[in-house]
Amino acid sequence: MAVRKFKPVTPGQRHKVIGTFEEITASVPEKSLVCGKHSTGGRNNTGKMTVRYRGGGHKRKFRFIDFKREKDGVPAVVKTIEYDPNRSARIALLFYADGEKRYIIAPNGLQVGTTVMSGADAAPEIGNCLPLANIPVGTVIHNIELRPGQGALLVRSAGNFAQLTSREGSYCVIKLPSGETRQILSACKATVGSVGNSDHALEQSGKAGRSRWLGRRPHNRGVVMNPHDHPMGGGEGRQSGGHPRSRKGLYAKGLKTRAPKKLSNKYIIERANKK
DSSP: OOEEEOOSSSHHHHSOEEEOOTTOOOSSOOGGGEEEOOOOTTBOTTSOBOSSSBOOOOOOEEEOBOOSOOOTTOOEEEEEEEOOTTSSSOEEEEEETTSOEEEEEOBTTOOTTOEEOBSTTSOSOTTOEEEGGGSOTTOEEESEESSTTSOEEESOSTTOOEEEEEEETTEEEEEOTTSOEEEEETTSEEEESOBSOGGGGGOBOOSHHHHHHTTBOOOOOGGGSOTTTOTTOOOSSSOOOSOOBOTTSOBSSSOOOSOTTOGGGGGEEEOOOOO
């Protein structure tokens, strides 16, 4: 994995930094694992715009990703590493021994031809998915479940990883990428290794048009609006005093939005270190 910089032949290429795509081995997805993806443009079922600054963008196909990894004890061979327009990470196509095909998030270091396995009997090696109870303390993991059998919810984007730090009874203590430390049931599954495409954080679009390709429309700041459009709008000249807040009047920086009596609070040992 690496990034590619361009000579400033055009204004758009002056600051453009993109990945090299050198790890990708196939350009066409597996037909049985894709379907058409409907673009909403930020509209709800009545056609009303509920999310601003969305629309346009390149047409995409949705790839079905196996986040549950419930085919325990069946070995699978990595056939291809592919690009997925719906996520920052790369995906890997697995051919199982019984003939089934599935996509998974491609971890860092996973190569074509590698055999991966899931289940309690799997070895704690890169790409293998097993319960937290069977993973050695100190192991780097990703694709972590919050409830057994629910499917992976945590640590799925490019370059991310968590660490299994200790065990306390029927729970494991996990250090998440945000810095938060929390308990997760030992019966929950996780995949060994970190998510691939870690150079995604170094990319720069270089021009506004690339945001349009991704379906992102121009974003207007609140301070340039009128008072009836935004709490931070209005004033003579470039007036931008007061506290930063959302369009609905809630403070935008520093306001705690987590419910104080949320049931999962008891599982959180240490909060994320926010500056």
